[in-house]
Amino acid sequence: MKYLLVTSMLFVSAVTFGQNTVTAGPGEKVIIDNDKMKVIEHTSQPEGDVCGVGMHHHEPHLTTVLTDAKVRITPENGEPQEMEVKSGTSIWFDVAETHSVTNIGDQPTKMILVYLKE
Numbered sequence: 191m192k193y194l195l196v197t198s199m200l201f202v203s204a205v206t207f208g209q210n211t212v213t214a215g216p217g218e219k220v221i222i223d224n225d226k227m228k229v230i231e232h233t234s235q236p237e238g239d240v241c242g243v244g245m246h247h248h249e250p251h252l253t254t255v256l257t258d259a260k261v262r263i264t265p266e267n268g269e270p271q272e273m274e275v276k277s278g279t280s281i282w283f284d285v286a287e288t289h290s291v292t293n294i295g296d297q298p299t300k301m302i303l304v305y306l307k308e
Contacts (some may be wrong), residue, residue, distance in 0.1 A: 197208070201208075205232075210268050216239070217232055217233045225307060227306050229304050232299075232303065233298060240261055241291050241297060245264075246288065248287055248288075251304055252282050252305075253283065254295070255278065255299075256301055258276055261274075262291070266288040
């Protein structure tokens, strides 16, 4: 419940203060980018990239899944894993990582990634 509340507050903040959005890459929209945080919305189609193009890198961040998603995650130096994630799930990634993530479901996916700036 705590994560849902934080996510809701971030979404409201994005809608309220992120009026000037820009497109950053395929399926990617920057909602907020200021001295405190960067908030990115990712949308993917079936068989498309989910949270970045191909093998890509993330710094520590919060991911909130806005749609049910079935994905294949391939770590930089590891075996691919398939998983299903329910809409409303929030996950904090405490370390930087490099991976590729593919939408292996039959529906588009949408998620919000929040990067804190220090």
